[in-house]
Amino acid sequence: MGVPGLLNYILEHRDCCVEYVDLIERARLQQPSASIDLLVDFHAFANYLLGKFNASLSMANPYASVQGGEYGLLDAWLRQLIADLKAVGVNLIWHVDAARSCCGKTDAQRSRLWMHRLRQEVQRRTEVLRWCSGYASDSGVAPDPSIRPVCLEQQMLASIRASGCPVHQAVRGEADYNLAQALLTNRQALAVLNSDSDLCVFRDSVLLPTELFDLHGDLGLGKEPQSISQGPLTERPLRLVVGLVSGPNVLKLLGFDRWDLLLDLSVIMGNDFTGPLLGNRDRLGNQLGVRDAVAVCKPEQSGDAGGPRLMLADFAAWLRSINGLANSREFERRLANDQRLRSAVEHSRQFYCLMLVEGVESLSSSVSRCPLEAHLEAGVKEGRYASALVALRRGRYWRRVCLEDDTPGHPSAEEGAAAQLRDWAHRCALRDGEPDSREEFDPGEGGHWRQMRASLRQIRGINLAPLDTRHRSIGEASATFCALLGLPDASRAYGWRYGAMCAALRHFLAANCGRLLGLDLDEALSILLPALGLHLVRPAWYASLPLRPSVRCVTVASAWLA
Numbered sequence: 001m002g003v004p005g006l007l008n009y010i011l012e013h014r015d016c017c018v019e020y021v022d023l024i025e026r027a028r029l030q031q032p033s034a035s036i037d038l039l040v041d042f043h044a045f046a047n048y049l050l051g052k053f054n055a056s057l058s059m060a061n062p063y064a065s066v067q068g069g070e071y072g073l074l075d076a077w078l079r080q081l082i083a084d085l086k087a088v089g090v091n092l093i094w095h096v097d098a099a100r101s102c103c104g105k106t107d108a109q110r111s112r113l114w115m116h117r118l119r120q121e122v123q124r125r126t127e128v129l130r131w132c133s134g135y136a137s138d139s140g141v142a143p144d145p146s147i148r149p150v151c152l153e154q155q156m157l158a159s160i161r162a163s164g165c166p167v168h169q170a171v172r173g174e175a176d177y178n179l180a181q182a183l184l185t186n187r188q189a190l191a192v193l194n195s196d197s198d199l200c201v202f203r204d205s206v207l208l209p210t211e212l213f214d215l216h217g218d219l220g221l222g223k224e225p226q227s228i229s230q231g232p233l234t235e236r237p238l239r240l241v242v243g244l245v246s247g248p249n250v251l252k253l254l255g256f257d258r259w260d261l262l263l264d265l266s267v268i269m270g271n272d273f274t275g276p277l278l279g280n281r282d283r284l285g286n287q288l289g290v291r292d293a294v295a296v297c298k299p300e301q302s303g304d305a306g307g308p309r310l311m312l313a314d315f316a317a318w319l320r321s322i323n324g325l326a327n328s329r330e331f332e333r334r335l336a337n338d339q340r341l342r343s344a345v346e347h348s349r350q351f352y353c354l355m356l357v358e359g360v361e362s363l364s365s366s367v368s369r370c371p372l373e374a375h376l377e378a379g380v381k382e383g384r385y386a387s388a389l390v391a392l393r394r395g396r397y398w399r400r401v402c403l404e405d406d407t408p409g410h411p412s413a414e415e416g417a418a419a420q421l422r423d424w425a426h427r428c429a430l431r432d433g434e435p436d437s438r439e440e441f442d443p444g445e446g447g448h449w450r451q452m453r454a455s456l457r458q459i460r461g462i463n464l465a466p467l468d469t470r471h472r473s474i475g476e477a478s479a480t481f482c483a484l485l486g487l488p489d490a491s492r493a494y495g496w497r498y499g500a501m502c503a504a505l506r507h508f509l510a511a512n513c514g515r516l517l518g519l520d521l522d523e524a525l526s527i528l529l530p531a532l533g534l535h536l537v538r539p540a541w542y543a544s545l546p547l548r549p550s551v552r553c554v555t556v557a558s559a560w561l562a
Contacts, residue, residue: 002176002197003266004275005312010200010245010253011211017249018212023240026190027089035089037186038208039179041194042096042167046156048195048210052221053077056232059224075159077232082163084219084236093189094160094167095175095182098380099388101396103172112276114398118443121401161383169387171380174272180205181354191244200250201266201352203259212243254316263352264325268315273344273351285310288330290318372431393429395438397422397452419452426454 010017027036053074082092100114161167170178179192180202191208192199199207214221218237225232247259256262268288270278278284285291290310325331335342350356376393379385391397422440430436436454441447 002199003201003269003271004281005269006200006266007195007197007209009312010197010250011209013253014212014243017253018243018245019249020215020241020243023090023190023242024088024237025239030089030188033089033188035091035188037091037093037189039182039186039189039192040092040094041175041179041192041196042094042157042160043153043175044195044210045094045193046153048213049078049081049221050152053232055222056225073232075155077234078156078159079163081219081221081234082160082165084234087236088240090240092160092165092193093182093186094157094165095179096157096167096169096387097174098170098172099386099391100398101391101394102170102387110272110276113272115441115443115447116276118398118401118441119447122443122447125401157383167383169380169383171377171387171390176202177351177354177356184354191242198266198271198352200245200247201262201271202354203247203352205247207245208242209245212245215241215243254313255320256316261319261324263349264319265312265316266352267345267348268319268325268331269312271348273348274341277338277341277344282310285315285318288318288328290314293318293321370431372429376429389425389429392422392426392438395435397438397440399440399442401443423452423454426452430454 023036023038028034030036057073085092100110157167168175168178168182176194176196176198179194180199183189183192183205191206193208193210193213195210199205214237216239217223218235218239218241220233220235223232247262251257251259251262254262254265256265267274268278268284270276270281291314319325322328335345373393376385376389380387380390388397426438427436438452438454440450440452442450
């Protein structure tokens with residue numbers, strides 16, 4: 001998230017602080033390699049790319065982004081995009097955030113922010129489910145791309161690695177810090193491709209916001225596909241114009257004459273560390289005297305506490321007038337009385353100054369880590385393990401928000417396969433005799449923590465042969481289906497997993513057709529055709545079907561692809 005309002009302010013005044021460059025021309029000038037590196041925040045750019053990809057698909061089928069099942073098309077599209085960029089001398093180096101609660105030191109500081117974000121995702125999920133249930137019009141609510149099957153991220157990373165791109169997985173914390181460090185040490189790196197305003201605050205940083213990527217559309221992202229079966233395509237560009245935001249230009253825009261004023265602005269506006277502790281920004285501005293300072297500079301604005309909302313430019317003007325936060329007696333008083341805020345401010349300064357000590361916290365309190373801990377960290381860095389294993393070992397886990405039917409009585413993937421798989425993974429991340437309890441934050445029903453324990457049970461094989469379901473119950477059939485979905489396939493991006501998913505889908509349809517869960521024909525087609533339809537039916541016929549996905553259809557698609 002970064003500094004609230006900073007990136008929007010920069011984009012609104014882009015004529016004053018954005019430098020426009022042609023990446024292809026810049027790559028030609030880079031000697032001797034004739035190429036440049038872009039350091040990419042995976043989640044930020046993945047959201048951008050998924051938006052473009054879904055926009056293309058939706059031109060042929062408005063429900064495509066909800067139904068899922070386009071892994072093959074997305075894989076081909078993403079690989080082609082990376083190949084086109086490499087061909088013109090633009091290399092992508094990807095950095096991935098660690099899972100929540102991997103770093104115990106900042107966990108308490110960021111918990112409120114994580115809870116807020118998860119509640120926002122729950123609200124978006126509710127809107128999407130209302131849309132699927134027919135309670136909202138097609139134009140009223142559009143599916144949010146951030147609520148998607150969990151497996152989608154892993155499939156995208158598999159496609160990126162298969163394309164030969166380096167992928168750096170953070171063991172703890174977000175990728176912003178590593179990106180800022182890499183920009184200083186990699187001489188071939190031009191900028192950081194991200195949408196987080198934190199990259200505007202780091203000293204000597206250069207940010208390429210996703211909003212300013214491919215300004216003239218030369219890559220062909222988001223255009224209508226030539227054919228439905230072929231899917232969206234990219235184009236090898238002859239030019240690739242982007243907008244770069246550098247630190248000196250940001251200082252000039254804000255009227256600052258030194259960098260530490262920008263750091264103070266990030267603190268007082270509420271960055272990821274201080275934001276949850278500062279409270280309402282207008283109330284804070286009134287307490288610090290920001291509104292009075294603005295009234296002096298702008299006589300038309302009243303100094304009354306009920307005046308216009310205080311904006312980023314107002315806090316910047318106030319900082320210029322007092323020459324830094326250190327000269328604010330009220331803020332110094334708050335720091336003296338609030339140890340958590342004082343710690344957050346100090347951590348912010350270390351963060352933006354790139355002075356955090358890497359690995360300052362080990363997974364345990366012991367002086368020397370055990371081989372299991374070293375093995376976990378090495379596996380996370382190499383992409384063999386999910387960083388959530390580190391959080392599980394610390395005894396905390398933040399559940400994902402998935403699109404699935406939340407009607408009481410309906411079993412969910414979270415309570416079925418996902419919970420059992422986490423129990424098994426948690427047990428693998430522990431040594432004998434270590435505490436096996438953990439806290440899981442459940443974002444549903446207002447959000448609360450649940451106490452869980454690592455199970456000693458192991459995932460066992462399931463016989464797919466018997467399909468006579470006349471004597472099976474809804475719970476038994478759903479549990480079998482969820483267990484099938486929980487079977488891991490870490491070694492391959494496609495192949496075995498695709499076959500297993502087809503078998504799981506076959507079992508589910510046989511177990512629930514017309515009886516147990518009452519799938520009707522439209523629901524069955526909505527589930528089946530996105531995955532198998534392109535091989536079994538004419539694509540044009542499938543795209544022409546006026547299928548509106550139901551709540552259960554979205555549930556099954558989300559669980560199946562998770």
